[in-house]
């Protein structure tokens with residue numbers, strides 16, 4: 265069993281984070297609502313307090329009084345891997361941060377503290393993450409897809425418009441500029457089912473007369489996945505490349521389909537460079553367009569709908585009302601909340617690299633979420649994140665559920681009719 269000779273480095277941990285190890289009172293408030301723990305047969309090591317305790321012990325063994333007198337305790341590679349696995353068994357959903365009475369910034373602690381430390385020590389991310397990391401590094405997307413196919417979803421729209429001698433419905437922002445940059449994101453760009461989110465978004469924006477464009481093959485993964493997994497260098501490279509594009513083309517407003525892209529560009533890019541750009545999730549723009557009368561919802565949709573809060577749109581960035589307000593303005597929709605909603609919403613389980621490394625856990629979590637939606641009697645789960653949609657769609661199929669997943673753009677596109685409807 266190989267042992268480390270020198271102490272692990274704690275350079276990635278801030279003073280606040282070091283204090284947070286002692287701030288955990290082990291009260292257990294974070295246990296009940298943690299989605300990963302809820303399906304993991306009472307595995308204490310993966311609870312927020314378990315994660316904190318194992319690192320507290322580890323750091324004491326390296327920097328405590330005994331370590332100062334007798335030297336740091338050698339740690340075996342196997343022990344480091346065991347600790348690492350517990351830290352990566354987590355979707356970074358942020359529920360523990362919301363409930364923690366000691367106000368521990370748990371997600372920041374996992375992502376920029378502990379996971380980053382594990383990456384530096386060569387035991388993070390996990391082996392199971394290797395293909396994901398390679399794909400992002402080699403193709404700038406996590407789906408092993410070529411860069412040249414990133415704007416393939418837009419081609420049929422552009423071809424149809426050309427044939428009908430209409431203006432380009434999805435402009436190339438780099439060449440033609442525009443009022444708004446639509447940052448499509450990897451999932452809506454490449455997933456065969458979810459490219460419909462990008463198509464619906466474009467059709468709605470055209471109906472409302474919004475001047476927008478995409479970067480197409482120049483757009484790169486926002487870097488969220490790498491940041492959540494503690495790969496700061498990989499994240500920084502992608503963030504810098506995207507920021508360069510934004511600056512080069514004088515981008516003033518960005519909309520995103522994906523909750524992860526939204527949080528990352530709006531908040532995390534500031535860690536690399538502060539930007540004077542308005543970053544909105546699509547649902548926020550839709551709310552504005554409908555309220556301003558630029559987009560009219562004319563077609564009634566007789567559906568009972570519940571809404572799944574994506575963690576990066578809800579708990580992480582506080583956008584709870586816009587998606588509900590949009591759904592509330594669609595004629596005919598009966599809206600019903602799931603018991604776990606808003607800041608206590610139950611995560612789909614897929615984030616933070618958990619889907620790649622622990623698909624069985626994620627399957628269980630997403631099936632629980634579909635159960636919660638079914639309990640409301642809704643026929644539709646409305647979404648504002650292609651990544652959550654993807655996870656819950658798999659759960660709907662594995663459970664054989666009759667409930668239907670729909671992105672909010674699909675609902676709005678149906679309700680706003682076929683033709684351009686702005687004044």
Ligand code: SF4
Nearest residue numbers: 288289291292294364
């Ligand atoms: S809620 Fe906070 S203080 Fe309580 S056990 Fe969890 S992390 Fe520790």
Ligand code: SF4
Nearest residue numbers: 298354355357358360
């Ligand atoms: S962030 Fe979510 S999944 Fe991770 S430990 Fe906290 S509650 Fe559990």
